[in-house]
Amino acid sequence: MTQQSSKCSGSLISLDSTSQFGQTAAGSPQYQWLAQDLNANSATCTIAYFHHPVFSVGPQGSTTSMNAIWSLLAQHGVDLVLTGHDHSYQRWAPLDGSGVANPAGITQFVVGTAGHGIQNFVRSDSRLAVGFGTQPNAFGALRLELNQDGAAYRFVNTLGATLDSGTV
Numbered sequence: 065m066t067q068q069s070s071k072c073s074g075s076l077i078s079l080d081s082t083s084q085f086g087q088t089a090a091g092s093p094q095y096q097w098l099a100q101d102l103n104a105n106s107a108t109c110t111i112a113y114f115h116h117p118v119f120s121v122g123p124q125g126s127t128t129s130m131n132a133i134w135s136l137l138a139q140h141g142v143d144l145v146l147t148g149h150d151h152s153y154q155r156w157a158p159l160d161g162s163g164v165a166n167p168a169g170i171t172q173f174v175v176g177t178a179g180h181g182i183q184n185f186v187r188s189d190s191r192l193a194v195g196f197g198t199q200p201n202a203f204g205a206l207r208l209e210l211n212q213d214g215a216a217y218r219f220v221n222t223l224g225a226t227l228d229s230g231t232v
Contacts, residue, residue: 122150
């Protein structure tokens with residue numbers, strides 16, 4: 065008897081979230097490209113990454129210009145969105161295309177936990193699952209381990225403490 069291993073089929077999508085090139089609106093060339101790419105995507109796990117978070121409690125705030133892109137990603141079952149911009153760590157509850165908590169939605173991480181400094185949160189949001197915006201806890205790195213069942217994540221700060229971990 066031979067044993068077959070399960071292999072995770074993954075897809076990683078990089079997007080432009082700046083407003084200066086007009087690529088975030090529905091109908092833009094980037095949006096049209098993304099729709100075509102997602103329609104052809106047969107991966108079991110899909111991760112998108114871009115700079116500006118769609119949802120954020122940090123001083124930079126949420127990037128509402130990415131709402132159409134977020135909705136498209138959710139419509140196609142994207143699993144994770146990785147962002148930065150705000151200098152903090154934020155893991156959001158899975159959210160649907162409208163930003164409503166839904167176990168089948170996208171989990172967004174905001175990981176701006178290095179560089180020039182950490183920024184405290186300026187608002188609260190019940191959809192934020194875990195967040196660190198104060199020193200020294202928020203300096204650190206997110207580790208993702210992709211496997212056939214999804215992804216394991218772990219946020220470890222520079223003091224060596226694991227402050228958030230789990231699976232998607």
